Amino acid sequence: MLQRMLVERIESRILVGIVMFVGIMILIGWVAINENPRMASFTLQFEARAVERGGGLFAANCATCHGTDGLGILGRAPALNSPHLFGYDFFADIKNRRSVLEAERTTLTNERTDLAIELAEGASDRRRVEIEARLAEINDRLNVGIEADLALVQSDEDALNNSILTAVDLGYDPATFSRLTQANWGGTLDAYLYTTLVHGRGQNAQLWGGNVMAAWSQQAGGPLRSDQLRDLVAYIANWDRGDGWTVEDLLSVRQFAIVPGAGGGDAPTAPPVGTDDEVAVLQQIADAGIIGDPNRGDQLYHRRAASQAGFRLGCAGCHEGAVQGPSTDGTWERTINERLTDPLLAGYTPEQYLVESILAPGVYIVSGYQAGVMPGNYPEQLSLQDVADLLAYLRTTDPNYVPPSTQDQANDGALEQPTQQDNAPEQEPPPAAAP
Ligand code: HEC
Ligand code: HEC
Numbered sequence: 001m002l003q004r005m006l007v008e009r010i011e012s013r014i015l016v017g018i019v020m021f022v023g024i025m026i027l028i029g030w031v032a033i034n035e036n037p038r039m040a041s042f043t044l045q046f047e048a049r050a051v052e053r054g055g056g057l058f059a060a061n062c063a064t065c066h067g068t069d070g071l072g073i074l075g076r077a078p079a080l081n082s083p084h085l086f087g088y089d090f091f092a093d094i095k096n097r098r099s100v101l102e103a104e105r106t107t108l109t110n111e112r113t114d115l116a117i118e119l120a121e122g123a124s125d126r127r128r129v130e131i132e133a134r135l136a137e138i139n140d141r142l143n144v145g146i147e148a149d150l151a152l153v154q155s156d157e158d159a160l161n162n163s164i165l166t167a168v169d170l171g172y173d174p175a176t177f178s179r180l181t182q183a184n185w186g187g188t189l190d191a192y193l194y195t196t197l198v199h200g201r202g203q204n205a206q207l208w209g210g211n212v213m214a215a216w217s218q219q220a221g222g223p224l225r226s227d228q229l230r231d232l233v234a235y236i237a238n239w240d241r242g243d244g245w246t247v248e249d250l251l252s253v254r255q256f257a258i259v260p261g262a263g264g265g266d267a268p269t270a271p272p273v274g275t276d277d278e279v280a281v282l283q284q285i286a287d288a289g290i291i292g293d294p295n296r297g298d299q300l301y302h303r304r305a306a307s308q309a310g311f312r313l314g315c316a317g318c319h320e321g322a323v324q325g326p327s328t329d330g331t332w333e334r335t336i337n338e339r340l341t342d343p344l345l346a347g348y349t350p351e352q353y354l355v356e357s358i359l360a361p362g363v364y365i366v367s368g369y370q371a372g373v374m375p376g377n378y379p380e381q382l383s384l385q386d387v388a389d390l391l392a393y394l395r396t397t398d399p400n401y402v403p404p405s406t407q408d409q410a411n412d413g414a415l416e417q418p419t420q421q422d423n424a425p426e427q428e429p430p431p432a433a434a435p
Contacts, residue, residue, distance in 0.1 A: 054235025072255030079253040083245035087178030169314025171256040193233045207258045268310035270383035276360035290388045297393025308383035332398035
């Protein structure tokens with residue numbers, strides 16, 4: 001009876017068919033919905049394994065130059081675990097706030113012009129009162145409100161700039177916050193990493209004291225298979241922190257990329273002094289007949305020129321306005337009148353003190369300041385000429401400084417000549433040794 005009802009009646013068969021069909025569709029739908037997460041979790045597992053294998057390869061092949069933590073090694077190879085490589089812009093928020101304010105300024109200025117025209121063309125008394133009220137509002141916002149907001153943005157920018165000084169000193173330039181843009185690379189980061197690994201960077205060996213980033217792929221004669229290169233790329237890409245990069249991350253980078261002839265660094269034209277022995281360096285400067293050029297020293301000090309060893313220096317960032325170190329102004333006077341009166345510095349010449357301060361900042365710490373703030377790596381960044389130029393520049397921080405050429409041309413009575421008591425009793429020799 002039941003069987004006859006269900007199977008033999010045509011209506012029942014149709015009904016069963018429909019139910020089956022709907023059931024199958026639901027099943028397919030369910031599988032389809034779950035396919036993406038399932039694949040994603042496969043991909044994740046696959047990527048996690050690639051990152052893991054990449055980590056092993058990195059430790060074995062790359063850490064000696066790029067550091068075990070990928071933070072780079074000073075003078076040896078750039079950091080890869082770095083907000084610079086991943087193009088994080090620490091100033092994005094500041095730029096954005098500033099451009100919003102500037103857009104507001106433009107809008108208000110335009111509105112003000114329109115209203116002024118309306119007034120000039122003659123408006124009803126009621127409208128005139130309205131316009132004048134609005135103009136007062138606009139002027140207040142333009143002259144007071146926006147200016148104050150912009151000043152706030154500026155002070156935040158200054159504070160941020162100050163907090164990244166040590167990175168800047170190592171060659172980081174916030175203007176080229178993206179390594180890929182700096183390297184003129186139009187493609188993706190993965191492709192950049194992969195290509196670098198395949199071909200190496202033999203052409204840039206001279207920037208790194210002859211230390212070469214080799215070609216790693218077997219197709220270019222290197223030791224690694226292409227799947228291993230992909231694992232390495234996955235491992236490096238996994239360092240990306242997206243929007244979570246912090247100033248601390250930036251400050252922990254030990255070496256930034258060097259770009260020949262650009263902000264980050266320049267092709268070296270003379271070797272660095274390589275020693276923090278200031279007496280030896282001053283002797284070499286004298287022996288080589290090197291004369292310090294205060295103008296070039298000024299440029300070096302203020303990051304407008306690169307040192308001959310190929311570095312942009314951060315001196316001004318810390319010393320201008322005494323932000324982190326003693327003020328640039330008065331350095332020479334303080335050297336004579338304060339530092340050299342300290343028994344610890346007995347027998348020092350001013351030149352010796354200053355060169356020691358630059359090459360070996362840890363030897364004598366100015367009271368009131370901390371050791372370890374001023375970078376200790378200038379022996380690797382400055383040539384003999386650079387040291388002589390910086391010294392000549394610091395000599396000019398004496399308010400009574402008279403350039404040697406004017407001194408020679410004697411009779412310019414208008415020029416204030418250094419008097420005996422100014423620098424007495426030390427009659428210091430000229431900045432660098434005379435020829
Ligand atoms: C002998 C030292 C040395 C070893 C070992 C080395 N590298 Fe490098 N690597 C360098 C140097 C130096 C540079 C910078 C080259 C340049 O200026 O273009 C560099 C650059 C790179 C860059 C490009 C970084 C940038 O900012 O443009 C990547 C990526 C890289 N290396 C990955 C690796 C990986 C992965 C390994 C291991 C398979 C490795 N390197 C092994 C020295 C090394
Ligand atoms: C990160 C901050 C920082 C940078 C960058 C820096 N300095 Fe300094 N510098 C200091 C601090 C802090 C002191 C005081 C502590 C000490 O004696 O080391 C100091 C001390 C000095 C002194 C002694 C000043 C005095 O009044 O006795 C001189 C000279 C000097 N620095 C020159 C330079 C030059 C030149 C450069 C660039 C090549 C430079 N500094 C880069 C922080 C810095």
